[in-house]
Amino acid sequence: MKLHPLKGAALLLALALSAQAQDTRYVPHASYTQLAIPAPACATMNQPWEGVWNPCTGADHAEWLQDLRHWRDERRIRVGYDGSRYAQPSSAWTQSSFMQAQMMVEDRYFYDPATRQYTVDRYLDDLERRFGGIDAVLVWPTYPNIGLDDRNTVDMVRSLPGGIPAVKKMVADFHRRGVRVMFPMMLWDQGTRAIERSWPDELAALMKEIGADGINGDTQDGVPLAFTLAADKIKHPLVFQPEGLPSDEALAWNLMTWGQYTFPFAPTVDRYKWLESRHMVNISDRWNRSKTDDLQFAFFNGVGWESWENIWGIWNGITPRDGEATRRVATLERLYARFLVSPEWEPHYPMRQYGVFSSRWPLAEGTLWTIVNRNEYDSQGAQLRVPYRAGARYFDAWHGVELTPVRDGDGVLLSFDIDARGFGAVLMTSSLPPQAALDKMRALTARPLGDWSAEWRALSQSVTAVAPTKPESSAPAGMVEIPAGSFDFSVRGLAIEGGNSAGVDVQYPWETEARRFHQHTMQIPRFFIDRYPVSNAQFKVFIDATHYHPADDTNFLKHWKNGSYPAGWGNKPVTWVGLEDARAYAVWAGKRLPREWEWQYAASGGDGRAYPWGQEWRADAVPTPASGRLVATPDDVDAHPAGASPFGVRDMVGNVWQWTDEYSDEHTRFAILRGGSSYRPQGSIWYFPQAYRNDQHGKLLLMAPGRDRAATVGFRCVTDAD
Structure with missing residues (x-):
């Protein structure tokens, strides 16, 4: 018998609601990949107009906890959960890997281009000084530079300074300090050079080669089991850490995840930690300037944080x-x-004070409570009531002192202070107290957290000085005169993330902090600029005259063979030259690299046009875009006369990027690239963005000359006028 469509729909809805009710009353139903389980509703005060609010009772907590345990048992059955991988010795480190840093390889604390050495000790010493150090590090060598040319995810690791031998030693240096090492994988990287074998096999082999411990799955909702099996097959087990999971079943082989939460007043319970108490979550909340929420939710859940x-x-x-x-x-x-x-973790163990929340962690040797005060004021007095146990002793584990319990019927009351938006911990034990641990925490917490400033400040950036050239009275051969004039320098950075927050993009000398949008009216002195980018033939004259050879020669003129460029490439822009190489050529030629505003003035003529040739894009003014996986051969520098600027400067846009200024702050060096290139890898928004318009620029992070050189970056020079 067929049901009427409306009756059939009603029946399906009723069955769905029934199934949800069987599964749980409190865990969110919207998605089985929901990361956070909410606290009991009574844990957060209603406003008066929202109805009567009653604080949570013991019965409320018991009902909520019983339902969560029922849901956990049922979910494990439903997904056929097997937690055996958590018991393997090779992965045991994850269960105490609370503090993990995501670290850019370009960080100046991590690599010294002058000595050409990784400075792991300097990097770790800084973290220990500022916040106590880390247990694991996620070494990030790819985005945002990936896509500048056709180097893929694996190539970006192999092109690190010193190659694989130096990277292997760098990993060993972290291990020497007790820090585990992870690298990311970008399965979205399908537009650069194709890898040579399957992704699972390629990444497993690379991690074994360098001795890494695990892989972070960038943007991934779960790393497929195939990656774990590939690592097992070559006898180099790896730990995988995606951003989330597609199903609870994947918890069996993804032993770590990121926690990307919203932060309500009452702490939520991490779904994966609840399903598997040995699972490690590192809360990742990179753009917020206060990390109090991150730390409190981590402490409540017994997990970690991504610094x-x-x-x-x-x-x-x-x-x-x-x-x-x-x-x-x-x-x-x-x-x-x-x-x-x-x-037997018990989240939201009942507390006596409003806004103070705890988790109970029982073992045979005793019980620990991790406690957070979500209030903006100190919490004092009786905080916790626990069952009376003969012979038990109680310690304020946060402050490292023994507590005096007050008998309260069949329980005891424990009183201690917790800082505003602060932390606490209680240890109950019938054995000898962990004196060394208590002493350590007592010394560490002698001063309240309020003694330290919570003010956030952006790092100040500075531009690398540019020495003037010998002034010229008229345009040297191959150069174009750019007359003096008033110029409205208006430009924005194309960094994919960060919005327009202070610290994003670049801080020009006239600005108080870095920002994305820049506008400044300036007087540009007369100068001369190369009509075309420096060609291979011109660069060979320099090499032959000076025998220039950089100390770090990795990838230097990578496309040349036997000391010369390929046949037919003489009039094409030279590439695979780093910022230092371009500067060396300029000094030899009696020139310098252009300031960014000089480049833009020469490209726009000062009338605010979008492109050197006018307001609208013209396909005939630039090379044909290369949308395949490999970088295309550059066009000759004079191939597109329609692309000339009002001053007659040619090949400014769409053939190869061009070096201009260098900036730095305490942690990062970067160069401003102008003009864009013909290479446009497809398939992802995360590749290095092109900047074809006159009011756009690219920001390339710098690490070492051998890594900074690229198949898509060249340069042109300027000279000063008298």
């Missing part, structure tokens, strides 16, 4: 207060890590 300060070359450093809070949270979690994998 991500260098965000694609944009510094979002943690404040002194957050640094000190991180030091204390990390220290306590490391000291009591064995408790924080308790299968």
Whole structure:
């Protein structure tokens, strides 16, 4: 018998609601990949107009917890959960890897281009000084530079300074300091050079070659089991850490994840940690300037935090207060890590004070409570009531002192203070107290967190000085005169992330901090600029005359063979030259590299046009875009006369990028690239963005000359006028 369509729909809806009710009353139903389980509704006060609010009772907590446990048991059955990988010795480190840093390889604390050495100790010493150090590091060598040319995810690792031998030693240096090492994988990287074998096999082999411990799955909702099996096959087990999971079943082989949360007043329970208490979550919240929420939710859930300060070359450093809070949270979690994998974890254990929340972590040897005060004021007095146990002793594990319990019927009351937006911990034990751990925390927490500043500040950037050239009275051969004039220098950076927050993009000398949008009226003195980018033939004259050879010669003139450029390439722009190489050529020629505003003035003529030739894009003014996976051969520098600027400067846009200014802050060096290239890798928004318009620029992070050189970057020169 067929049902009427409306009746059939109603029946399906009723069955769906029934299934949800069987599954759980409290865990969100919208998606089985929902990361956070909300606290009992009574944990957060209603406003008066929202109805009567009653604080949570013991019965409320017991009902909520029973439902969560039922849901957990059922979910494990539904997905056929197998947690055996968590018991493997090769992955045991994850269960105490509370503090993980995402680190850009371009960070100046990590690599010294002068000595051409990785400075792992300097990098780690800085983190220990500022917030107590890390347990694992995610070394990031790809985005945002990937896509500048056709080097793929694997190539970006292999092109790190010193190649694989130096990278292997760098990983060993982290291991020597007790820090585990992960690298990312970008499965969205399908537009650059194709890898030579399957992704699982390629990445497993690379990680074995360099001795890394795991892989972070960038943008991935779960790393497929095939990657784990590929690593097992070559006897180099790896840990995988996606941003989330597509299903609870994937929890069995993704032993770590990121926690990308919203932060309500009452802490939520991490879904994956609840399903598998040995699972490690590192809360990742990179753009927020206060990390208090991150740390409190991590501490409540017995998990960790991703200290991500260098965000694609944009510094979002943690404040002194957050640094000190991180030091204390990390220290306590490391000291009591064995408790924080308790299968009997009890989140939202009842507390006495409003806005103070705790998790209970019982083991046979005792019980630990991790506590957070979400209020903006100190919490004092009786905080916790626990069942009476003969012979038990109670310790304020956060402050490292013994507590005096007050008998309350069949329980005891424990009183202690918690800082505003602060942390606490209680240890109950019937055995000898962990004196060394108590002493360590007592010394660490002698001063309140409020003694440290919570003010956030952007790092100041400075431009690398440019020495003037010998003034010329008329245009040298091959150069064009650019007359003096008033110029409205208006430009914006194309960094994919960061919005227009302070610290994003670049800080020009007249600005107080870095920002994305720039506008400045300036008087441009008369100067001369190369009509065309420097060609291969011109660069060979320089090489033959000076025998120039850079100290770091990796990738230098990579496309040349036997000391010369390929046949037919003489009039094409020279590429595979770094900023230092371009400067050396300019000095030899009695010139210098252009300031960015000089380049833009020469391209626009000062009338605000979008492109050198006018307001509208013209396909005949630029090379044909290369949308395949490989970089195309550049066009000759004089191939597109329609692309000339009002001053007659040619080949400014769409053939090869051109070096201009260099900037730096304490942690990052970068160069401003102008003009864009013909290479446009397809398939992802994350590739290095093109900047064809006169009012756009690219920001290339710099690390070492051998890595900075690219198949798509050349240069042109200027000289000053008298």
